Amino acid sequence: MIQIDDLQFGYRRSRLYDGFRLQIDRPGVYGLFGRNGSGKSTLLKLLAGLLFPERGRIVVNGREPRRRHPDFLAAMHLVPEEFHLPDVTPTQLAKVHAGFYPRFSRDAFAAYLHEFELAGDHRFGEMSLGQKKKAAIAFALATLTPLLLLDEPTNGLDILGRDQFRAIVRRPEQRERIVIISTHQAHDLETIMSHVLFVDAARLALSAPLAEVAAALTCGVAADAVALAALPDLVYSEALGEQHAYVAANRGGQPGRVHLELLYKALSRNQAGVLAALAAKRAEVAGV
Numbered sequence: 070m071i072q073i074d075d076l077q078f079g080y081r082r083s084r085l086y087d088g089f090r091l092q093i094d095r096p097g098v099y100g101l102f103g104r105n106g107s108g109k110s111t112l113l114k115l116l117a118g119l120l121f122p123e124r125g126r127i128v129v130n131g132r133e134p135r136r137r138h139p140d141f142l143a144a145m146h147l148v149p150e151e152f153h154l155p156d157v158t159p160t161q162l163a164k165v166h167a168g169f170y171p172r173f174s175r176d177a178f179a180a181y182l183h184e185f186e187l188a189g190d191h192r193f194g195e196m197s198l199g200q201k202k203k204a205a206i207a208f209a210l211a212t213l214t215p216l217l218l219l220d221e222p223t224n225g226l227d228i229l230g231r232d233q234f235r236a237i238v239r240r241p242e243q244r245e246r247i248v249i250i251s252t253h254q255a256h257d258l259e260t261i262m263s264h265v266l267f268v269d270a271a272r273l274a275l276s277a278p279l280a281e282v283a284a285a286l287t288c289g290v291a292a293d294a295v296a297l298a299a300l301p302d303l304v305y306s307e308a309l310g311e312q313h314a315y316v317a318a319n320r321g322g323q324p325g326r327v328h329l330e331l332l333y334k335a336l337s338r339n340q341a342g343v344l345a346a347l348a349a350k351r352a353e354v355a356g357v
């Protein structure tokens with residue numbers, strides 16, 4: 070479980086986080102979104118205890134990451150965007166590093182390598198960038214730590230690799246963990262994500278279950294400008310030739326599919342509109 074209160078952090082002169090709060094108390098796949106430079110990688114490093122808050126408090130599974138307590142390290146795994154693997158094989162990697170993770174599953178690791186079409190005896194030095202990334206992800210997913218942090222995991226994976234990644238994350242043994250995935254590849258998360266987190270301007274602008282977003286907002290395509298103009302409570306739109314893709318408040322309709330790329334644009338261009346639609350839906354559900 071994660072609790073961040075009043076976090077302040079910056080590099081040298083720039084203040085990246087100020088009064089930042091985040092609470093995660095349920096397992097799930099949390100998609101972490103935000104503009105370039107908004108601080109997603111930094112947040113993952115703070116959660117992993119690789120960077121320390123200037124002010125405020127971060128607690129992960131009852132421990133402060135900055136203290137790097139052995140119990141904390143055994144319950145968390147981070148795959149950074151860029152990483153180095155020694156020139157060994159996946160099997161040798163598991164032999165050496167599995168011991169750090171009490172829940173590590175050799176069976177799951179073998180199954181994930183198989184899913185990614187990787188051989189356990191293939192040296193990392195002879196693998197392509199995408200293959201190394203798959204091996205690192207397979208290892209990370211096999212640790213079964215209660216917290217898993219993945220920074221841009223699907224960057225460098227081919228189209229089938231992205232499918233394979235989603236298939237592994239959907240497996241039952243992954244459901245008990247908190248998996249936070251920072252990404253710009255919104256489509257890669259659409260079918261596996263349970264919660265959306267959006268960081269902006271030093272704060273957490275949005276933290277919501279995807280089901281709540283689906284109930285509050287409708288993503289769709291209007292046939293033309295006239296149909297678009299007829300939509301009540303429009304939050305965001307963009308032209309697609311004659312047609313217009315849009316995000317609008319969902320007034321009493323059934324929850325539909327959330328188009329994450331459109332949601333991201335709506336949050337970037339009209340954050341107040343998105344938040345107002347969510348607040349209205351919460352009030353409606355609460356019967357206020």
Ligand SMILES: Nc1ncnc2c1ncn2[C@@H]1O[C@H](COP(=O)(O)OP(=O)(O)OP(=O)(O)O)[C@@H](O)[C@H]1O
Nearest residue numbers: 080081083085103104105106107108109110111112
């Ligand atoms: N080691 C560092 N020293 C100084 N500034 C840094 C350092 N690392 C990151 N920054 C700055 O902090 C800000 C946030 O960086 P971060 O990598 O956390 O953003 P991000 O949201 O992950 O970005 P992207 O989407 O481009 O990957 C950026 O303005 C970046 O230039």
